[in-house]
Amino acid sequence: MHAPPPEGFRYLAGYFDPAAQRALVEAVRGIVKEAPLYRPSMPRTGQKLTVRMTNCGALGWVSDVTGYRYQPLHPVTGGPWPAMPQALTDLWAEVSDFPHPPEACLVNYYAPDARLGLHVDADEGEKRAPVVSVSLGDTAVFRLGGLSRRDPTRSMRLVSGDVVVLGGTARLAYHGVDRILPGTSTLLKEPGRINLTMRR
Numbered sequence: 515m516h517a518p519p520p521e522g523f524r525y526l527a528g529y530f531d532p533a534a535q536r537a538l539v540e541a542v543r544g545i546v547k548e549a550p551l552y553r554p555s556m557p558r559t560g561q562k563l564t565v566r567m568t569n570c571g572a573l574g575w576v577s578d579v580t581g582y583r584y585q586p587l588h589p590v591t592g593g594p595w596p597a598m599p600q601a602l603t604d605l606w607a608e609v610s611d612f613p614h615p616p617e618a619c620l621v622n623y624y625a626p627d628a629r630l631g632l633h634v635d636a637d638e639g640e641k642r643a644p645v646v647s648v649s650l651g652d653t654a655v656f657r658l659g660g661l662s663r664r665d666p667t668r669s670m671r672l673v674s675g676d677v678v679v680l681g682g683t684a685r686l687a688y689h690g691v692d693r694i695l696p697g698t699s700t701l702l703k704e705p706g707r708i709n710l711t712m713r714r
């Protein structure tokens with residue numbers, strides 16, 4: 515049997531119904547029009563991630579050869595990030611157990627062959643606030659570990675409409691996306707997956 519997930523991990527299956535998912539995809543299309551997806555580079559190596567990214571909200575998470583950081587401007591267009599959709603700030607208010615609204619929402623887009631290595635979300639100023647995520651489109655094989663990279667991990671499937679909260683001890687747990695399962699959803703026009711993560 516698997517060990518229980520770290521305290522503060524919450525998995526809210528089917529949080530958004532299909533109509534709410536469609537509305538969120540429309541909102542993401544608007545965001546991407548204003549703030550195009552791009553492939554960030556990893557610090558030091560300069561290697562490109564396979565996931566394409568953009569942001570909404572006051573701040574956005576960016577990565578380039580000099581490191582990871584939050585900044586108010588899109589690294590390619592130089593413009594401000596679009597506003598965060600109300601549905602996301604409402605979700606945060608409902609599940610974050612934190613008294614202030616999110617400042618940043620990272621938009622991850624996975625084409626069928628994209629993946630995201632095991633990582634900790636550690637660049638945020640406020641570690642008492644959780645990171646809250648929404649999955650849209652094709653199912654992801656998500657891996658959740660512990661506080662050390664060597665800790666045992668468990669694999670779970672994140673389906674369109676699911677919400678994950680990493681708070682408490684789980685806030686600094688290792689996690690990643692092994693792969694997506696193309697063709698498991700018809701929400702998007704093409705096979706692929708969107709993941710939205712809100713932070714402070």
Ligand code: MD6
Nearest residue numbers: 622635645647678680691709
């Ligand atoms: C993804 N998610 O599902 C990647 N981070 O595509 C994350 O990296 C993540 O789902 C922090 C909290 C929840 C998450």
Ligand code: FE
Nearest residue numbers: 633634635689
């Ligand atoms: Fe993460």
